[in-house]
Amino acid sequence: MQVFIESDFIEKINDDFQKMTGVRTPALEVVVSVLTEYGNLKMYIDCSLQKLKTLEDTNEIVARRISQFSGLVSLNKPLKELYEDISNFEQVIVFTLDNEPWHSEAQKKGVLCFTYSNYNQKISDIINVCNSIKIDLSKRFQGWNIFGKLKDIPKNYLLLNDNYILKKNAINRNYVPLVKSILAKNIEAEVEVCTDFLNDRTLASSINTIFDKFCSQFDDDYKLNARLVHLYQYRDLNFHDRIVYSNFFMIECPVGFNFDTRKTSNSKITVDSIFDKFSYNRMNNHLRHLNNAKKSARIID
Structure with a gap:
């Protein structure tokens, strides 16, 4: 900081x-x-x-x-x-x-x-905004509009860290409405999708198509610079949990953001801001490891 x-x-x-x-x-x-x-x-x-x-x-x-x-x-x-x-x-x-x-x-x-x-x-x-977003996924999911509360918090990047983000077309089904809820239009922002997408080898031949489809769903009013980051050969931290990071907050969904919105689970979605010292330290420790991992990563713009 x-x-x-x-x-x-x-x-x-x-x-x-x-x-x-x-x-x-x-x-x-x-x-x-x-x-x-x-x-x-x-x-x-x-x-x-x-x-x-x-x-x-x-x-x-x-x-x-x-x-x-x-x-x-x-x-x-x-x-x-x-x-x-x-x-x-x-x-x-x-x-x-x-x-x-x-x-x-x-x-x-x-x-x-x-x-x-x-x-x-x-x-x-x-x-208060961050603390107010607590979604119990054992109840019927009410949609992504609640994350619009985060739109007014200044930001210039989102980092989506999810090793299963490319499975079952999840990036287009759930992440697109989530990102649109969070980002304001006409504001320049970096969007990084960090994943070990080769954990499912059947995806290797179609990753470009999936990612291109994701990018195409944001019209010109969204000033996005998006890229896909293939994390591999990094052993200092297991990037297990599914987290969306921004400049001043992070969103967590342990079950993964590619959940079926029609079904329930024992998981949840929460938001933490940097104004909680534990969350600040945790978030920045994660990002330090991610930045180190990106040094040997494959980048797809």
């Missing part, structure tokens, strides 16, 4: 954290946890090195970050310039004191932008 934060924002958050002992909002607790406890995170702040040293002495959040991790990168330039120069647009969060004109464009690129006045509501909304 990359976090770009204004020094004015972190000073206000620290003041609130100190004053609101016992009555801190859940979103404030989340922000402080992200800034002080989350690993695999690079944080950039818009102040001079001298001011950062002062903050380390006076600001508990800054002091905790520096004491536990590699600290903050201090670059004495406006946050917009920092973000534009350094951002990798993979998992990026911006914290500013006030709303900035460039926030809307950043969010179209998959960046989460928060201000001091809206972070409480926006983080609570993301957590």
Whole structure:
């Protein structure tokens, strides 16, 4: 994760954290946890090195970050310039004191932008939306429209990890409506389908046809760059569970997303956001292994 934060924002958050002992909002607790406890995170702040040293002495959040991790990168330039120069647009969060004109464009690129006045509501909304999607597959399946709740969470990629995604035409029967529910139109997004599709050798001759059909079901309003990734010869992690990953959440269905929607099972579908530390660590550990596996993978664009 990359976090770009204004020094004015972190000073206000620290003041609130100190004053609101016992009555801190859940979103404030989340922000402080992200800034002080989350690993695999690079944080950039818009102040001079001298001011950062002062903050380390006076600001508990800054002091905790520096004491536990590699600290903050201090670059004495406006946050917009920092973000534009350094951002990798993979998992990026911006914290500013006030709303900035460039926030809307950043969010179209998959960046989460928060201000001091809206972070409480926006983080609570993301957590509540993700927690509200719990589907008991022992009951009649009601369709994929419920995942439309995730459409407003900024994103620029989806990674579908399922070793059986190409069996029984599942990618076209279930994944197409799922992806359409999640992705907004006219927003550029990468869609990666990661699978060991040769676990069923009868599919080997038809994989291109199946994948082409999947791509053809999204009209020009969907700005997708889709590719199929054949994972093989990777032994450090068993990619067993069927999971859809995005920048800030993941969707799990243990039985697999290729289930027959007319039948019931003892499985479920759940959504977890990065604002739960366990889910953040788990998701990023999965993605680290997937990125390593892709280095030796076969890619079909």
